[in-house]
Amino acid sequence: KTLQLLLSYLSLLLMINLVEHHFVKRLHFQRFLCISSNIKEAQKFTAKGQYDKAIAEWKKLIKESPNDANIFNTIGDLSLKKNAKADAVDAYKKAADILAADGFSSKAIALYKKVVNIDPKKVDVHLALADLNAEKGLTGNALESYKIAADHYAQKNEMAKALGIYQKMADLNPANFAFRLKLAEMYVKEGLKSEAAKAYLEAADAHMAKEAFQEARQIFEKVLALDPNNKDVYFKAGVVYYKEGKFVEACKA
Helix, strand or coil: CHHHHHHHHHHHHHHHHHHHHHHHHHHHHHHHHHHHHHHHHHHHHHHCCCHHHHHHHHHHHHCCCCCCHHHHHHHHHHHHHCCCHHHHHHHHHHHHHHHHHCCCHHHHHHHHHHHHHHCCCCHHHHHHHHHHHHHCCCHHHHHHHHHHHHHHHHHCCCHHHHHHHHHHHHHHCCCCHHHHHHHHHHHHHCCCHHHHHHHHHHHHHHHHHCCCHHHHHHHHHHHHHHCCCCHHHHHHHHHHHHHCCCHHHHHHC
C-alpha cells in the first residue's frame, strides 16, 4: 500500500512537471511571436521612413530585454536618422554601457566614439572611453580622452576632478617627467603639498632612470622646499650619489 502511494505521488509530480514545462514552453513561444511581430513592424516602419513609429516598436522590446545592447543601438541609429541627436546619444550610451559591463570593450569603445562624435561635450563618455582604452593598452587614445575631460574640469575651475584625471594621465605615461612636473606645480597651486611632493619625486625617478642626476637634484630641492623632513628625498639623493660613485656623500644622505 505504501509503495502504491509513493508511485501515485511520483506520477503526480511527473504530471505537474510536464504541465509546467508545456506552459513555460508555450509562454516562451508566445513571447517569441510577440518579439518577432514587433521587429517586423519596426522594419516595416523604417522602410517607410516612419522612424518615430519604428522606435516605438523597438522600445516595446526593452521591457522583455532591458540589457540588449542591439536594441538601444538600433534606437540610436533611428533617432539619428530623424536628427534627434539627444535621443541618439542617450540610446548609444546605454548600449555602450551594457557592452562595457559585459566585457565587450571594443564594441563599447566604438559606440562611445559615436556619442562623442555627436556631442563632444559628453565628459562622462570621454572618461569611459579613456578608461576602456587604458584597459586595452591603447595609451595614446586614453591620454587624448583623459585630456579632454581634465581640461574641461580645469576650465570650470573644478580642480579636484581635473587633478584626479591629470594624475591618471601621469600614471599612464610614467616616463613623461615634464608632465609630472606640471602636475606637481598644479598640486602646489592648490595647496596639496603631499600630492605635489609625490609627483615631484616621480618626475625625479624618471630623470634618475635616464641618469640625469643634476635634473633629479633640482627636483629634490623643490620637494624639500615643500617638506624639509621628507625621508624619500634623502634616500633618493643617496642613491644618486652612490650611482655617481660619491660614496661619502651617499652615506651622509
